[in-house]
Amino acid sequence: xLFRFRDFTTADLAFTGLIIALMYIVQTVTILGVAAITxxxxxKSIASAFFVCIVISVGLAKVGKIGTFTLIGLVNGIICGxxxxxxxxxxxxxxxxxxxxxxxxxxxxxxxxxxxxLLVGCGVDKFIETLVILTVPFLFGFSSFMLAPALxxxxxxxxxxxxxxGALVGYGIINELRRAGALD
Amino acid sequence: xxxxxxxxxxxxTPEGFLVEVNPLSKLTVVVSATLLSAxxxxxTLLIIMGxxxxxxxxxxxxxxxxxxxxxxxxxxxLVSLAIIMVLSGNPHTMGFLSLFFARFFIIxxxxxxxxxxxxxxxxxxxxxxxxxxxxxxxxxxxxxRYIPALAVEASSIWDSLKLRTSLSGSSIIRRPSLLYRxxxxxxxxxxVKISDEVAIAAETRGFNPREGPGGSLRFRGRDIxxxxxxxxxxxxxVIMDGAVV
Amino acid sequence: xxxxxxxxxxxxxxxxxxLALSDVxxxxxxxxxxxxxxxxxxxxxxxxRAVTAxxxxxxxxxxxxxxxxxxxxxxxxxxxxxxxxVGYVFQNPESQFFTLNVNSxxxxxxxxxxxxxxxxxxxxxxxxxxxxxxxxESVFNLSEGEKQRVAIASQLxxxxxxxxxxxxxxxLDQGSTDDLFSVLKNLRDKTxxxxxxxxxxxxxxxxxxxxxxxxxxVEETDTDNLLDxxxxxxxGLRSPSPGFNQRSCGGxxxxxxxxxxxxxxxxxxxxxxxxxxxxxxxxxxxxxxxLDLWRGEVLGLTGPNGSGKTTLARLIVGLIKPEMGEIRVExxxxxxxxxxxxxxxxxxxxxxxxxxxxDYSDGDVEDLLETMKLHQLxxxxxxxxxxxxxxxxxxxxxxxRKPDLIIMDEPTTGMDLDNMKRLAGWIGxxxxxxxxxxLISHDMEFLQMVADRTIMMDNGxxxxxxxxxxxxxxxxxxxx
Numbered sequence: 060x061l062f063r064f065r066d067f068t069t070a071d072l073a074f075t076g077l078i079i080a081l082m083y084i085v086q087t088v089t090i091l092g093v094a095a096i097t098x099x100x101x102x103k104s105i106a107s108a109f110f111v112c113i114v115i116s117v118g119l120a121k122v123g124k125i126g127t128f129t130l131i132g133l134v135n136g137i138i139c140g141x142x143x144x145x146x147x148x149x150x151x152x153x154x155x156x157x158x159x160x161x162x163x164x165x166x167x168x169x170x171x172x173x174x175x176x177l178l179v180g181c182g183v184d185k186f187i188e189t190l191v192i193l194t195v196p197f198l199f200g201f202s203s204f205m206l207a208p209a210l211x212x213x214x215x216x217x218x219x220x221x222x223x224x225g226a227l228v229g230y231g232i233i234n235e236l237r238r239a240g241a242l243d
Numbered sequence: 244x245x246x247x248x249x250x251x252x253x254x255x256t257p258e259g260f261l262v263e264v265n266p267l268s269k270l271t272v273v274v275s276a277t278l279l280s281a282x283x284x285x286x287t288l289l290i291i292m293g294x295x296x297x298x299x300x301x302x303x304x305x306x307x308x309x310x311x312x313x314x315x316x317x318x319x320x321l322v323s324l325a326i327i328m329v330l331s332g333n334p335h336t337m338g339f340l341s342l343f344f345a346r347f348f349i350i351x352x353x354x355x356x357x358x359x360x361x362x363x364x365x366x367x368x369x370x371x372x373x374x375x376x377x378x379x380x381x382x383x384x385x386x387x388r389y390i391p392a393l394a395v396e397a398s399s400i401w402d403s404l405k406l407r408t409s410l411s412g413s414s415i416i417r418r419p420s421l422l423y424r425x426x427x428x429x430x431x432x433x434x435v436k437i438s439d440e441v442a443i444a445a446e447t448r449g450f451n452p453r454e455g456p457g458g459s460l461r462f463r464g465r466d467i468x469x470x471x472x473x474x475x476x477x478x479x480x481v482i483m484d485g486a487v488v
Numbered sequence: 489x490x491x492x493x494x495x496x497x498x499x500x501x502x503x504x505x506x507l508a509l510s511d512v513x514x515x516x517x518x519x520x521x522x523x524x525x526x527x528x529x530x531x532x533x534x535x536x537r538a539v540t541a542x543x544x545x546x547x548x549x550x551x552x553x554x555x556x557x558x559x560x561x562x563x564x565x566x567x568x569x570x571x572x573x574v575g576y577v578f579q580n581p582e583s584q585f586f587t588l589n590v591n592s593x594x595x596x597x598x599x600x601x602x603x604x605x606x607x608x609x610x611x612x613x614x615x616x617x618x619x620x621x622x623x624x625e626s627v628f629n630l631s632e633g634e635k636q637r638v639a640i641a642s643q644l645x646x647x648x649x650x651x652x653x654x655x656x657x658x659x660l661d662q663g664s665t666d667d668l669f670s671v672l673k674n675l676r677d678k679t680x681x682x683x684x685x686x687x688x689x690x691x692x693x694x695x696x697x698x699x700x701x702x703x704x705x706v707e708e709t710d711t712d713n714l715l716d717x718x719x720x721x722x723x724g725l726r727s728p729s730p731g732f733n734q735r736s737c738g739g740x741x742x743x744x745x746x747x748x749x750x751x752x753x754x755x756x757x758x759x760x761x762x763x764x765x766x767x768x769x770x771x772x773x774x775x776x777x778x779l780d781l782w783r784g785e786v787l788g789l790t791g792p793n794g795s796g797k798t799t800l801a802r803l804i805v806g807l808i809k810p811e812m813g814e815i816r817v818e819x820x821x822x823x824x825x826x827x828x829x830x831x832x833x834x835x836x837x838x839x840x841x842x843x844x845x846x847d848y849s850d851g852d853v854e855d856l857l858e859t860m861k862l863h864q865l866x867x868x869x870x871x872x873x874x875x876x877x878x879x880x881x882x883x884x885x886x887x888x889r890k891p892d893l894i895i896m897d898e899p900t901t902g903m904d905l906d907n908m909k910r911l912a913g914w915i916g917x918x919x920x921x922x923x924x925x926x927l928i929s930h931d932m933e934f935l936q937m938v939a940d941r942t943i944m945m946d947n948g949x950x951x952x953x954x955x956x957x958x959x960x961x962x963x964x965x966x967x968x
Contacts, residue, residue: 064378065453070442070546072378072452076385077438080393081430083386088397088426110427117431134383137370141270142363142387144312145354147277196343232428235835239871241435243502364587388586391628396830402807403831406823407885408844425833432871433829440583443542448642449571449600450586 062126078118112225132157156188185222296352305359497553526700575643633664765813788939819892
């Protein structure tokens with residue numbers, strides 16, 4: 060089995076919960092902030108992917124365990140799907156993104172610790188998440204049309220790259236957090 | 244930016260008939276509405292569905308908070324229609340996009356009617372009652388509890404940043420490096436420090452995510468009424484859609 | 489069976505050379521009420537963590553000696569194993585809440601431990617803290633004092649024998665502290681342990697005081713000794729007397745000290761003029777506030793939580809605009825907020841000083857760091873500093889900008905006497921440089937030390953007119 064939730068301590072779960080809360084705040088502030096500058100939705104998603112992955116990478120580095128991303132995806136998905144903005148298709152998107160990230164990192168690095176493990180995790184998560192959110196509406200018949208596959212792939216890659224850049228920045232913060240006495 | 248209004252679903256104390264309905268019943272209706280909307284192909288029926296869920300939100304007294312979200316969808320719908328009309332000059336495109344946005348509206352309205360009539364804590368309890376792992380429920384509980392708390396922290400840090408840099412909020416937003424240094428990093432540091440206290444608090448309260456009791460929510464007459472009502476509504480819409488087709 | 493027994497306990501945190509606890513032996517009998525105090529860094533909170541098994545099980549580190557709680561050796565126990573025996577209340581109730589309403593919060597402990605008669609437990613716990621009327625209230629609608637009482641109720645619902653409270657009054661005003669002590673008086677059937685710098689009202693509830701210093705217990709005696717100024721001076725303890733009773737003195741125009749301040753003889757204009765300002769924020773309204781402040785003057789501003797002090801500060805520095813009236817500041821104003829962590833942005837102290845400035849001289853930065861005794865800390869990360877050092881860094885940040893007015897919001901929260909005196913020294917220096925200051929504080933001991941005059945706010949208005957002068961009679965009737 061790739062991971063077990065039983066391996067997470069109360070401290071791991073508390074920290075992950077807070078990281079998701081922070082992720083949520085950052086996402087909302089970024090989207091509202093970008094909305095104040097431009098009405099283009101794509102920019103909001105891109106900007107939020109960058110800043111959100113800064114936060115996620117810190118969470119992954121502190122907890123370290125495979126399964127963290129799935130937990131983040133599930134809880135974030137429940138909130139986005141049922142509470143705010145209460146848009147159900149976000150739940151499968153975030154969940155599958157997290158699961159894919161854990162699978163990718165679990166099979167390659169085994170733990171979230173090195174810089175590359177964080178990059179891979181965030182990159183895969185954002186790629187799958189974008190892919191799902193752009194195709195689920197069509198697959199479930201909410202829309203009679205779908206964006207061209209090439210456009211979907213390009214969007215997913217763009218958001219994935221921004222996510223990886225965010226993870227890179229997040230990795231840089233970890234050393235600062237150690238100096239600040241916030242991380243061991 | 245009024246963060247309290249933005250995060251109102253997390254802090255409001257809802258009232259009314261729907262609040263007492265088991266969250267699982269409401270979830271069933273939301274998911275059913277979402278899936279059903281994919282199959283109904285008549286725009287009028289989709290609009291009726293949207294109106295029903297909007298009425299539910301209004302009944303819970305939360306229309307004021309939900310209005311920005313729903314208005315955005317309608318606005319987006321109208322703007323897209325206008326653009327397509329101008330580009331293609333073909334009035335039949337109205338029908339083409341309308342189905343998509345009608346379904347989009349239903350998903351959002353159904354979701355918001357759930358969000359504004361359900362205390363987040365009851366959501367967590369209902370998940371526990373269907374044997375969702377305690378680790379997920381505990382993490383969700385912590386997240387729900389601290390979204391508003393971290394919003395207050397963010398607001399305070401934001402004020403300090405404005406004072407220190409003598410810049411307005413919009414000027415700061417236009418400088419990503421300042422946003423990163425002045426908001427993201429201090430917030431992350433605060434979050435990490437708070438999490439240590441939260442973990443200690445959970446442990447010293449005997450909280451064990453794996454062994455906690457299951458949810459104690461029950462199905463009552465209210466739930467049966469609620470589910471029966473929507474079963475009739477959805478069945479009627481399906482029949483009418485079949486008749487139309 | 490003793491409630492708590494520590495025998496030769498020494499403890500070192502991970503990656504630390506210094507012992508946080510050094511050969512500590514302490515015995516607390518069941519039903520006893522013990523007050524543990526001492527300077528910052530003396531090991532008080534570490535002692536609390538040892539009793540609750542937070543160390544070493546959660547935080548790691550090396551521990552020697554024996555800790556027994558209700559007869560059980562905590563060596564192999566976790567905090568969860570002791571939850572039914574020890575209720576642990578921290579300084580900040582926010583980090584102890586997991587739910588969104590009072591009922592769920594207080595029910596959480598009995599649910600977690602699967603205790604019977606949950607409803608009775610919750611009702612009883614809330615009644616004991618005087619919060620039964622707010623059983624279904626959202627936690628977001630509670631005052632700071634109410635939150636702390638709910639935090640205590642959340643522990644009481646598990647019926648622990650021991651109630652251990654670590655600085656529970658830090659964020660509370662005097663009225664809320666009074667309420668909390670009234671609650672504690674009703675809990676004398678429990679074993680009570682209070683850890684704090686503040687000694688206000690302690691002798692009324694607690695029998696024994698334990699003084700710690702550098703990880704060791706240096707004194708164990710009767711709490712009546714807290715009334716002895718020499719005893720307090722020896723161990724750097726705060727006074728148990730507030731010097732000013734806000735509840736009974738409100739509205740009568742009183743000063744906490746016999747010093748009075750009048751506008752200077754020279755004809756200089758005030759550095760701050762607040763003219764009849766009004767502002768509404770939600771249900772709260774600030775109404776008709778007038779205030780003048782001159783260069784080099786230190787004004788104390790006190791009042792219960794929610795009275796509008798912080799709102800007034802935010803109006804003065806321009807974070808919010810008043811609906812009516814006018815505020816004039818001759819020069820620049822700075823605001824040192826209550827929580828230093830919200831005001832530190834950079835990765836070194838040196839860069840923190842210059843953050844937000846484009847034009848400055850490195851020489852000036854070095855001079856300031858020397859003056860404020862921050863030179864040896866200049867490459868440290870600001871968030872790794874102690875509370876007093878963070879405070880000093882923030883004062884330096886604003887000093888570097890050469891402000892004409894500085895407002896400090898609750899600058900002595902969690903501060904021991906030594907740090908408070910140091911802060912008083914810095915304030916004296918700023919005063920000498922002609923900087924006008926407004927000190928928002930519940931800490932009457934501090935305000936007596938530094939303020940030229942003190943005024944009070946309540947319900948959005950100044951209780952004392954700006955030009956009020958207190959007579960000796962009226963002051964003495966409010967002193968305890």
